[in-house]
Amino acid sequence: MRHSPLTALLYKQPEGTPAARIVQTLGEHGALSATQLARITGLAKSTISTALASLKDSNMVIEGAWAVRGKSPGAGRPAITITLNPEVGTCVGVLLGVEHIQVILADVTHAVISDASTAMNSDYTPREAVAVASKLIEQAYKSYGLSTDTMLGVGIAVAGPINPRDGKILRASGVPTWAGVNIAEEFKRVLRRPVIAENESNCSAIAELMWGVAKGCDDFVFLTMDMAVGGAVVLRGQLVSGNAGAAGEFGHICIDPNGPQCRCGKRGCLELYAGLERPLSRYSSAQGGPVTIEDVISRAVEGDDVCRAMIRDTAHVAGRGLGIVTSILDPGLVVVGGRLAMAGDLLLAPLRTSFETHSLVRQSGPNPDTDTQIRGSAFSGRGACLGAVGLVLRSCGRSG
Amino acid sequence: MRHSPLTALLYKQPEGTPAARIVQTLGEHGALSATQLARITGLAKSTISTALASLKDSNMVIEGAWAVRGKSPGAGRPAITITLNPEVGTCVGVLLGVEHIQVILADVTHAVISDASTAMNSDYTPREAVAVASKLIEQAYKSYGLSTDTMLGVGIAVAGPINPRDGKILRASGVPTWAGVNIAEEFKRVLRRPVIAENESNCSAIAELMWGVAKGCDDFVFLTMDMAVGGAVVLRGQLVSGNAGAAGEFGHICIDPNGPQCRCGKRGCLELYAGLERPLSRYSSAQGGPVTIEDVISRAVEGDDVCRAMIRDTAHVAGRGLGIVTSILDPGLVVVGGRLAMAGDLLLAPLRTSFETHSLVRQSGPNPDTDTQIRGSAFSGRGACLGAVGLVLRSCGRSG
Numbered sequence: 198m199r200h201s202p203l204t205a206l207l208y209k210q211p212e213g214t215p216a217a218r219i220v221q222t223l224g225e226h227g228a229l230s231a232t233q234l235a236r237i238t239g240l241a242k243s244t245i246s247t248a249l250a251s252l253k254d255s256n257m258v259i260e261g262a263w264a265v266r267g268k269s270p271g272a273g274r275p276a277i278t279i280t281l282n283p284e285v286g287t288c289v290g291v292l293l294g295v296e297h298i299q300v301i302l303a304d305v306t307h308a309v310i311s312d313a314s315t316a317m318n319s320d321y322t323p324r325e326a327v328a329v330a331s332k333l334i335e336q337a338y339k340s341y342g343l344s345t346d347t348m349l350g351v352g353i354a355v356a357g358p359i360n361p362r363d364g365k366i367l368r369a370s371g372v373p374t375w376a377g378v379n380i381a382e383e384f385k386r387v388l389r390r391p392v393i394a395e396n397e398s399n400c401s402a403i404a405e406l407m408w409g410v411a412k413g414c415d416d417f418v419f420l421t422m423d424m425a426v427g428g429a430v431v432l433r434g435q436l437v438s439g440n441a442g443a444a445g446e447f448g449h450i451c452i453d454p455n456g457p458q459c460r461c462g463k464r465g466c467l468e469l470y471a472g473l474e475r476p477l478s479r480y481s482s483a484q485g486g487p488v489t490i491e492d493v494i495s496r497a498v499e500g501d502d503v504c505r506a507m508i509r510d511t512a513h514v515a516g517r518g519l520g521i522v523t524s525i526l527d528p529g530l531v532v533v534g535g536r537l538a539m540a541g542d543l544l545l546a547p548l549r550t551s552f553e554t555h556s557l558v559r560q561s562g563p564n565p566d567t568d569t570q571i572r573g574s575a576f577s578g579r580g581a582c583l584g585a586v587g588l589v590l591r592s593c594g595r596s597g
Numbered sequence: 598m599r600h601s602p603l604t605a606l607l608y609k610q611p612e613g614t615p616a617a618r619i620v621q622t623l624g625e626h627g628a629l630s631a632t633q634l635a636r637i638t639g640l641a642k643s644t645i646s647t648a649l650a651s652l653k654d655s656n657m658v659i660e661g662a663w664a665v666r667g668k669s670p671g672a673g674r675p676a677i678t679i680t681l682n683p684e685v686g687t688c689v690g691v692l693l694g695v696e697h698i699q700v701i702l703a704d705v706t707h708a709v710i711s712d713a714s715t716a717m718n719s720d721y722t723p724r725e726a727v728a729v730a731s732k733l734i735e736q737a738y739k740s741y742g743l744s745t746d747t748m749l750g751v752g753i754a755v756a757g758p759i760n761p762r763d764g765k766i767l768r769a770s771g772v773p774t775w776a777g778v779n780i781a782e783e784f785k786r787v788l789r790r791p792v793i794a795e796n797e798s799n800c801s802a803i804a805e806l807m808w809g810v811a812k813g814c815d816d817f818v819f820l821t822m823d824m825a826v827g828g829a830v831v832l833r834g835q836l837v838s839g840n841a842g843a844a845g846e847f848g849h850i851c852i853d854p855n856g857p858q859c860r861c862g863k864r865g866c867l868e869l870y871a872g873l874e875r876p877l878s879r880y881s882s883a884q885g886g887p888v889t890i891e892d893v894i895s896r897a898v899e900g901d902d903v904c905r906a907m908i909r910d911t912a913h914v915a916g917r918g919l920g921i922v923t924s925i926l927d928p929g930l931v932v933v934g935g936r937l938a939m940a941g942d943l944l945l946a947p948l949r950t951s952f953e954t955h956s957l958v959r960q961s962g963p964n965p966d967t968d969t970q971i972r973g974s975a976f977s978g979r980g981a982c983l984g985a986v987g988l989v990l991r992s993c994g995r996s997g
Binding site: 360362416428430432433437438439440441442443444445446447449450451454461462463517520521522523524525526527528529554555556557566567569 | 760762816828830832833837838839840841842843844845846847849850851854861862863917920921922923924925926927928929954955956957966967968969
């Protein structure tokens with residue numbers, strides 16, 4: 198496999214040439230005007246013009262007369278926006294879910310080209326993961342007539358925390374048999390491209406930061422509400438990994454030290470009360486057959502009392518958990534994702550009420566400046582794989 | 598009052614002249630060799646030499662042949678260390694405690710010149726605070742024959758969170774009548790110097806970061822164990838304030854939503870179980886007279902079962918709280934301060950055991966690289982006022 202000419206410019210140290218800094222900034226932001234490029238990179242406009250001319254000559258960037266976000270319509274001619282040339286660079290996001298693998302192929306302008314999934318037996322092996330994902334990647338490139346030479350990197354979202362020191366999945370993972378595996382290395386061996394692996398909730402947070410409800414907000418927390426409960430902490434625009442990669446594990450906040458034992462070994466973790474796994478399994482038994490999270494949500498929307506109560510109960514405990522998170526981090530914004538977030542206000546309204554009850558009163562009366570805002574994710578539980586694409590676009594210029 | 602000639606160089610934007618960057622770096626670090634200065638500032642050695650020569654001519658910095666920390670003895674002649682001239686700059690730290698006010702006067706080489714306190718009636722007013730602290734400051738300068746012209750700034754440690762947006766003390770403060778007061782402004786009006794106010798636990802964390810057990814560790818949390826419980830979060834070498842200044846309020850982690858009501862309005866806060874206020878008040882009643890934290894510790898050291906149990910019980914709940922903090926931030930280091938930390942292993946041993954029980958198992962077996970280290974503070978419950986001095990030294994070059 199040959200490498201895209203963008204590769205050399207993208208994977209550089211932050212203190213690179215003006216051309217490299219422009220390419221890295223466009224990789225992270227998508228489309229920008231020359232004025233925005235100057236503001237973000239801190240380079241002089243003349244330096245940007247010279248570098249852009251040479252990047253255009255070598256076909257690395259292209260210009261378009263598209264409207265720039267935030268530009269008022271009718272304010273003279275539309276600003277010229279600059280993007281990386283989508284023909285010279287593509288990125289791949291892979292979600293290694295508990296029971297499926299998803300692959301998104303996107304170009305360097307942040308446009309999604311394809312999105313495909315394969316169902317997996319639970320507890321599939323890392324080797325199977327690499328084989329299935331590689332096949333999905335190959336198919337994606339083939340069906341869109343793209344060369345894999347354009348592949349700049351692969352981001353992988355994993356259902357478990359990853360130790361930033363050695364890249365290995367921790368024992369606390371949702372897939373315990375993967376503990377100790379360096380999944381990025383497994384993929385790198387086969388794909389021969391830069392590969393970055395991150396915890397699934399961290400990837401979801403990156404998607405919110407780059408394209409979702411946290412755009413423009415450098416400090417927020419993300420709460421995943423699904424069969425399990427996870428989370429992520431973003432401070433000053435960067436993910437907080439923690440010492441061993443276990444930051445943001447909101448599902449393992451101890452709610453009741455005398456409660457039932459959790460898969461992590463502790464007792465009474467938040468996940469046991471705010472995750473859908475236990476109530477859904479009880480409800481499925483009562484219904485005499487498997488019921489999905491999507492079923493529960495649609496029944497709740499139709500007015501089913503039991504399904505509404507199930508969502509309200511998880512919201513109540515999650516609000517208490519977020520109250521605890523806010524005693525520690527006092528975030529201005531909480532983004533709630535995972536499939537349960539698709540329940541919208543059926544989840545968010547009781548969650549906000551519970552959060553108010555369980556969080557420190559900071560001022561008298563409501564205050565939009567200081568109160569924590571709780572918002573639903575922009576991605577209907579599908580942000581993690583998109584965030585894995587984001588990892589590649591963001592990591593450019595940061596890692597080797 | 599005239600201003601010290603250092604003021605203009607200290608209070609500048611980070612992108613200042615080489616002289617300003619040298620002065621700011623020495624202000625933050627105390628004594629450094631020219632080689633260390635070059636490494637930290639990123640300036641060329643020749644640039645440093647030129648700037649130092651001019652700073653020495655104007656008497657702003659001085660040289661000494663003191664041993665540089667970490668330099669092995671006998672390795673040739675000792676390195677020349679450079680410090681700011683202690684005669685041109687002094688800093689003041691003020692602790693506005695619940696029942697006393699403490700003032701530390703230090704010079705720009707980080708040497709403490711004087712440390713004095715005045716007992717206060719509880720619930721004293723901000724006006725009284727300014728009057729008493731100003732008097733202590735005046736006395737300190739006078740008794741050491743120093744001119745207040747050398748005063749570069751004043752740091753104030755307050756028993757409550759401060760909103761970083763408007764500088765006002767939040768309602769959740771330990772001194773509820775101060776809610777809404779901008780205490781830095783109150784001091785500035787009288788002292789006519791730059792004044793920085795911070796939450797007491799945040800100040801303690803700064804002291805640990807600059808001179809204590811967290812020196813060299815950019816990511817840690819600080820837990821205050823005293824009559825009340827507080828805390829601070831340091832990430833990438835910076836305090837985390839949160840959206841409204843309420844980050845690090847570990848005392849208000851909800852332990853039991855059906856528990857007794859806390860002064861903050863919520864129920865079952867960690868502080869009600871891990872703070873000494875309630876058990877000490879019960880014990881004092883039983884003993885027929887007031888008993889202090891210091892008394893409890895010395896009796897526990899002598900083997901008193903009741904006092905040992907009191908410390909062990911707070912340790913148990915604090916360990917559970919730290920387990921929760923670790924699910925959210927996964928810090929590599931926890932520093933435990935406040936007066937109760939003077940109990941040493943009588944507190945720390947059961948606290949570590951409880952922490953192990955209540956924190957996520959990340960790897961099989963102990964691992965010094967990934968396990969969270971729990972250490973006692975270096976300052977015997979007196980770090981907050983020192984940290985207030987540190988605020989001034991660190992803020993140089995950051996704020997206007």
